[in-house]
Amino acid sequence: MQKENSSRAAKKTGLAPGTVVYVGKKANKNLFIDVFDYNKDYLDEKQLKNIEEAFTYENKETITWINVNGLNHVKEIEKLGNDFELHPLILEDITNTKQRPKLEEHQEYIFVVLKMLYFDKDQNLKFENISFIQGSNYVLSFQEMDGDVFDAVRDRLRNNKGRVRSNGADYLLYVLMDAIVDNYFNLMEVMGEKIEELEENLFEEKSNNDLIQEIHGLKREILKIRRAVYPLRDVVNHIDKVDDSLISEKTQLYLRDLYDHVIQVSESIDIQRELIWGLMDMYMTTISNRMNEVMKVLTIMATIFIPLTFIAGIYGMNFENIPELKFQYGYFILWGVMLVIFLGMLYYFKRREWL
Amino acid sequence: MQKENSSRAAKKTGLAPGTVVYVGKKANKNLFIDVFDYNKDYLDEKQLKNIEEAFTYENKETITWINVNGLNHVKEIEKLGNDFELHPLILEDITNTKQRPKLEEHQEYIFVVLKMLYFDKDQNLKFENISFIQGSNYVLSFQEMDGDVFDAVRDRLRNNKGRVRSNGADYLLYVLMDAIVDNYFNLMEVMGEKIEELEENLFEEKSNNDLIQEIHGLKREILKIRRAVYPLRDVVNHIDKVDDSLISEKTQLYLRDLYDHVIQVSESIDIQRELIWGLMDMYMTTISNRMNEVMKVLTIMATIFIPLTFIAGIYGMNFENIPELKFQYGYFILWGVMLVIFLGMLYYFKRREWL
Amino acid sequence: MQKENSSRAAKKTGLAPGTVVYVGKKANKNLFIDVFDYNKDYLDEKQLKNIEEAFTYENKETITWINVNGLNHVKEIEKLGNDFELHPLILEDITNTKQRPKLEEHQEYIFVVLKMLYFDKDQNLKFENISFIQGSNYVLSFQEMDGDVFDAVRDRLRNNKGRVRSNGADYLLYVLMDAIVDNYFNLMEVMGEKIEELEENLFEEKSNNDLIQEIHGLKREILKIRRAVYPLRDVVNHIDKVDDSLISEKTQLYLRDLYDHVIQVSESIDIQRELIWGLMDMYMTTISNRMNEVMKVLTIMATIFIPLTFIAGIYGMNFENIPELKFQYGYFILWGVMLVIFLGMLYYFKRREWL
Amino acid sequence: MQKENSSRAAKKTGLAPGTVVYVGKKANKNLFIDVFDYNKDYLDEKQLKNIEEAFTYENKETITWINVNGLNHVKEIEKLGNDFELHPLILEDITNTKQRPKLEEHQEYIFVVLKMLYFDKDQNLKFENISFIQGSNYVLSFQEMDGDVFDAVRDRLRNNKGRVRSNGADYLLYVLMDAIVDNYFNLMEVMGEKIEELEENLFEEKSNNDLIQEIHGLKREILKIRRAVYPLRDVVNHIDKVDDSLISEKTQLYLRDLYDHVIQVSESIDIQRELIWGLMDMYMTTISNRMNEVMKVLTIMATIFIPLTFIAGIYGMNFENIPELKFQYGYFILWGVMLVIFLGMLYYFKRREWL
C-alpha cells in the first residue's frame, strides 16, 4: 500500500501542480477508444483510430459514451480534455491512478473518480482507477487498461434492454457506476471465502507462520478495499445535491438506490474487518490449546515414569547391605508396587480430566 | 454473511437497474395472499386465490391489510405493484431479500423494509426480509415465505382488541413494526442464553477448538443482528418526520415509543457484543491458567525426583572404592537423606504456594 | 442482562401497545402511597389508604408530592393516571420496569424515567425503575417497591431546610433527581473498591478461574450501569429546553448543576470501564509471569542434574574394561568433577539472571 | 479515582443543593488571602487578615486580584461570595474540590473551574481545584491550599513586565489560566519520563509483578489527567463566545492561543495514552520471549542427555549375556558413539537456529 501512495510522490515530487503525468505501473500498449452514440431509436458503436475523431461528439444531440483505455497515453488524453474544456487539474487527476474516489461539480460537467477492484489470476487484489466526465449529453470514461465490468451495459445499449437508451447521459453515468458497485459485491464474496478458508485452516495441526502472514495479508487487503469504497459514500451522497441541469430528478431516485448499495458494501467491509481482526486472536488461542495438549502428554509421561525410574535406581545401588535384594520374591513384589503407583497416577489424571 | 452479500451480485450483476428479480434461497411453493379489510365496526378476512382480486381494495374506504407470502412469485408482485402504482425500484427492493432496512417517503405512500430475525430448529440464525407499503387506507406487506410474528396482531384485529380497529393504516403499520421489534427482544434473550452457556463451558477442562469456533460463530451472529437492527433507528426516527397526511400526529406518539424500543435493542446488542468480544480473552486466560497447573505438576514431580534419582545413580556406580557402600547401614542412612531432601522440597513448594 | 431485556418480551409479546402491564420480578405486597402537601408555611404529610384519596390533590394550590410504591398494583396506577389525564403510553412506561431513562414533554406535565441503582446484601447490583410526572403544582413518583434514596429529601421537607419548601414542583423534581444522581456516586465508590480488591487478588499465587469470572462479572455490571446512566445525560440536558411554564428559569440553573454531576458520573464510569478492561490483560500477564517462574525452576533443576545423572549412569555400566573404575580415588575425583559442573551451571544461571 | 468521586457523595449525600460544604482532604490551617490591586501606574500588594477587608475592592476602579488559599474555611468564603453577589451554587462549586472543569457565564461575572496538577515528593499525582471569578475589574481565585504556579505572574505584576499591568481583569484571568496550562506541559514531561523509564525496565530479566502494577498505575494517572484536561477544551473554547463586556476582543486573541496550548496538551495525553496501553502488550511479549529462551535451554539439555543416559542405562543392565560388555574396547567405542550422537544433536540445534 505504501508503494502506491508513494509512487505518486516518486514520479511527481517537484512537478508543477496541474502537470498531466501518468502515475501507475500497468501500461496499455495502444490507446483504445470506443464510442457508443445513441438515442432511443438509434445506436452507433465504433472504435476510434485517433483521439481527434472524438471531438465531433461534444455537440451532437444524441447521447455519447466515449470510453478511453490506456491512461499512459497522456498526450491524447490532454487533447481530448482540451477539446471538452476540462480544467488542467482534472486532467491531472484522471491520469493519476492513485487519485482517491471523489466527485467534483463544475459548471458544464461533473467529474467522478472511482476504483475498479478485482483479484487477478494469482488472487492478488488489484485496483484500477476509473474516471468519468458527465456533461449534458456525453459521458467520457477513462480506464488504466483494457478489461472492465461494463460488458453488460454495452449489451443493454446494443439490445435496447432496460431504460438506458431512453434516458440521458446522467442515467448512463448511473448505470456505469452501478456496474462498478455491483462488482464490489462479487469482491466481498471472494473475500468472504478467503476468510472462511483461513478459519478452517486455523484448526489444522500443521499450521505455521504462513497462516500469520495470510491473516496479515487479509488485513492489508480489507484496509485497502475500505479505503477505495468508503469515500464512495460521500461521492454518491453528494451527487444527490448536484444541480438538476446535469442530473435529472428521475435519475436522483436511482442514485439513492446506488447509495444504498454502497452503504451495504461498506457494512460488509466493516463486518469482514472485525472478523479478520478476530482471526489472529483465534489463531493464538488454537496455538495455546495445542501447546496445552503437548504439555499434558509430556507431564503425564514424565509424572508416571519419573518415580518408577527412581525406584528402579534405588535397587540398582551397590550397597552391600540392602535387605530387600535378598528376598526371594523381592523383584516381583516391586513390580506389584510399581503397578499400584502406575494405576494411582492414571486415576489421578483421569480425575483431573487430563486423559 | 458474505454469501448473502454476494448472492445478490451473482444473480443480479449485469441486469438493468429496476429489474424485478427474486434474490434469495427460500422459496414458497405457492403464493399466499391474505387480506384483512376492516373498520371500527366491520371485518372481512379472506385468502385470495389470485393477485387480481387485490386490486379492488386500493380505493375502498375501509382499511385494508394485504399480506403477500412468497417473494419468488415475481410476476404477481409486479402486477400488484403496477396496480398500486409503485415505482419499479421499489418493486426491485421488495423482491431483493438482501435489501437493508430503510424507509422511503413517496407522494402517495411510504415504503419500509425491515428484517425478521429468528433461530430455526437447528439454532441457526435466519433472516427474512419484510417490506411494507403504507398508503392512506391500506398496508401491503411482503414476506419471503409463510410463518411470521403477526398472529397476535391478527387476533387483535379479529377480536377488536386494543386500538387497532379504531385507527387508520398508519397505526396498523406501527402495530406490525412493533410486533417485529418485540420479537427482537426474544432474539436477544436467546443470544444471552447462548453467551451464558458458552461462559460456563469455558471453565470445563475438556474444552477444545470447538469452543473457539462457537465464540467466532457468536461474533458473526451478533454482527449480523447489529447490521439488521441498527439501520432501524434511522428508519423509525425518520418516520417521525413523514408528512402527517400519511402518518397522523396521534400515531407519531406510538412511533416514538417504538423508537425507544429499537434503541433498547441496540443497546442490548452493544452490550452483548462487548461480552462476546471478551469471551475469547477469557478463554485464552483459562487456557493459560490450565497450562500453569499442568506445568506445576510436571515441575514438582521432576524437581523432587531428579535429585533423588541422581543420588541413586551415584551409588549404582561400579567404582571399586566407594567407601559408603560398605557401611553396614549405608542403605538406610541414604533413605534418611532422601527423605530429608523430599520433605525439604515439599516445604519449598508449600512456601511458594504451588501446592 | 439479556434476562432483563427479554422478560419484557416474554410478558408483552402479542399485547396491544399501550396495554398497562407490570413487567418485573420484585413485587410489593401492598400498594404504599405517601403524600407531602406543602407550601412555604404549611406541610401535610400522610399515607393514603386507597388511590382515590390522591385525586383531590390535582388542583390544590399547594405543591403536592405523591409517591407510589408497588408498580405491580396496575389497576390503581391506571386509575391515578386517568385522573391526572396521563397518556396510556405513559402508564405503560411507568409499569414497564425495563423502560430506559427518558424524558417526555407533554402539554400539561413532563414525564421522566430514571434508574435507581444499588447493591443488595449479597453485593448483587440491582436496578429499580422510578418514574416522575411533574405538573405545574404536583410531582407524582412511582417506584417498584419500598425503600428509596429520598429520606433526606423528606427530612428537608419536614424541617423546612434548604430551599425546597419555598420553591415549586419543578424544584422538587430537581431535588428528587439530584438524590438519585448523588446515590450514583456511592455506587461508583463501591465499584471502585471492587476493582481495587480484584487488582490486589490478581497478584496472589492461589488465583484461579474464579478471578476470571469476577472480572467478567464486573464487566457486565459496569456495562449495565453505563446503560442506566448514559441516557440521563440527554434527559437532564433536555430538561433545560422544557417550556418554562413547567420548569422555571431559576430551577434551570440547578438542573445545569445536576447535568454537571451526571457528566461526572459518566466520566467515572468510562474510567472504571477502561480499568476493568485492563484487568484481564493484567491477569494474563501475571499468569505468564508465574509460568515463567515455574519453568525456570524446572529448567534449572533439570539442566543441573541431567548431565550429572548421565555421568553416574556411565560409571554404573558393566563393561568389563572401564579403567576409571579401578583408580583408587576414581570415586572421589568424580565427585570433584560433578562439583565443578554443578558450580559452572550455577554460575551460568546467575549470569543469565535466572537465579 | 473512585475515592475522589465518592468522597463527595460520602460528605454530601442528603444535603440540600447549594449547601456550601468543603469536600476534600487537604486542609489549610489558616485562611490565607493576598491581594494585588493595580493599574498601569500603581501597585498595591498586601495580605488580608480577615475576609471583610476584601469587600472594599469590589467597586474600586483599579484592577484587583484577590487570591484565597484554604477552601476549608467555608464561612469566610461564603461571606466573600455574598458580598460579591455570587450565586449559592457557585459557592458550592468553589468549595467542592471534586468539581469538574467548567465555565459559567453570568450577568456580572464569569466563573471558571480548573485543575492544578502536580506530582508530590513521593511522585504521586495530586489534583488541586482552583476556581476563578472574573468581574469587570476584579479576579477572585480560590485554591485548596498554599502553593501554586502563579509566582511568575506575581513577579510580572510587581515588576510591570509584559502586558499584564496595562490590561484589564480579563487579561489577568487569561494570564493565570495560561500559567496553569503551561504547568501541564511540565506534567506531561514527567509522565513521558516515567513511560520511558518503564520501557527500559521491561527488558531487564529481573522484572516482576511490580512492573504490571506500575503500568496499571500509569493507566490510572493518564486517565485522571485526561479527565482534568479534556473539559478544558470546552471551557477555553467557550470563553471565546463570552459577551465582550467581560472579555475584550483583544484578550480573545490570547485566549485562542491558550486554546491552542490546551489542544496540544490533549494531543500529548492521547499519544501517551496509546503508548501506555501498548506497554502491557510489550511486557507480555518480552515475558513470552524470555520463556522461549528458558524452554530452549531445557529442551536442548534434555534432548541431548536423555538418549545418552538411556544408552548408559542399557549397559548398566545385569543380563548375564550382553556380548558388548565383554569387548575389550567396548567402553571406549561407546564413548565414541555417544560423542557422535552429541555432535549430531548440536548440529541439529544449530541448523534450527536454537543455539
Place this chain on the structure above:
Amino acid sequence: MQKENSSRAAKKTGLAPGTVVYVGKKANKNLFIDVFDYNKDYLDEKQLKNIEEAFTYENKETITWINVNGLNHVKEIEKLGNDFELHPLILEDITNTKQRPKLEEHQEYIFVVLKMLYFDKDQNLKFENISFIQGSNYVLSFQEMDGDVFDAVRDRLRNNKGRVRSNGADYLLYVLMDAIVDNYFNLMEVMGEKIEELEENLFEEKSNNDLIQEIHGLKREILKIRRAVYPLRDVVNHIDKVDDSLISEKTQLYLRDLYDHVIQVSESIDIQRELIWGLMDMYMTTISNRMNEVMKVLTIMATIFIPLTFIAGIYGMNFENIPELKFQYGYFILWGVMLVIFLGMLYYFKRREWL
C-alpha cells in the same frame, strides 16, 4: 515526544504571553535570508545580508517570497515582524518550534504553520517547523534551519515553468504547501518500507527484544506523524473559507486539490497505524508458534526415552532373583521390546501430526 512538549514548558514557563522566544534545539549559526521578487516577466533572486533589506519589499507591486532560515535569530525576526505589522502572538508562534499546525486569518494577511517531516541520516524521524505569512503580494516563510523541500519550486520560479510566475502570492503559498505535502508521500513510503522490513524480520528465528523496541518505535513515529498531519486537514479545509481578497477563487480550486492530498496522506497514516498495531500481535503469535515447536521436540524426545530408560533401569537392579536376567537371549529380546515401544511412539506422534 514528551521531550518536545515539555521543552517548551521548560523554556517558557513563567514568561509573559507574547514573549518571542526561540524554543528548539537545532540552531542555525547564521541567519539566512533569500528573496525571490518576481512577476510574469521579471525575476530577481538574491540573498539578503541583514533583515532590514527585506523591509523594502512590503509595498512593491511585484510578488515577493522572503524565506528566513534560522528561528534562533529572534531579534531579527522580531524586527521583520514589526515592519510587516504582525501581531506579537504570531511572532511567538513562529519562533515556537512546538507550535501545532494551524491557520489564522488576519485583516491583512493569513498565517499558516506546518511541519516539515524527514528522516535524517540515522533514520531518525525529524520535525521542522515552518510558518508562512501570506499578504496580498508577499509570502514570508520561516524555517528552523537550512535545507528544505522547496528546490523544485525555486527552479520553477527561475525557469518560469508551470503557472507560478503568472499567479499571485496566494498561488505561491499553495505551491509551497503542496511541496511540503508531496514530501509526506515520500515519508509514508519510507514508513511503509520499515513496516515491511519488520514484518519479514518477525519470522526469523533469531528475533529478540530489539524487535519489540523497533515495533514500539514505529508506534511512536506514526503517532507523531499523525499529530503533525491531522491538523493540516482543518488548516487546508479552512483556507477554502478565507476571504477572497487574500486567496483568489482560482487558487481555491488548487487548494481543494491539496486538501485531497492531505486526506490521502491521512488515510495512509491510518492504514499504517493499524498495520503497526497488528505487528505486536503477529510477533506474539510467531513466538507462541516457535515455543510450540520447542515444546514438541522436548515432548517427543522425553516421551520416547523415558519409558525405555525405565526398562533399562529395571534390569539394572541387583535383586538376587530376577529370572529374565538369566535367559540366554534376554538382552536381545529386550532390544526387540524397546524397538516396538519406540516404533509405537513414532506412530502415535505421526498420527497426532506432531512429526
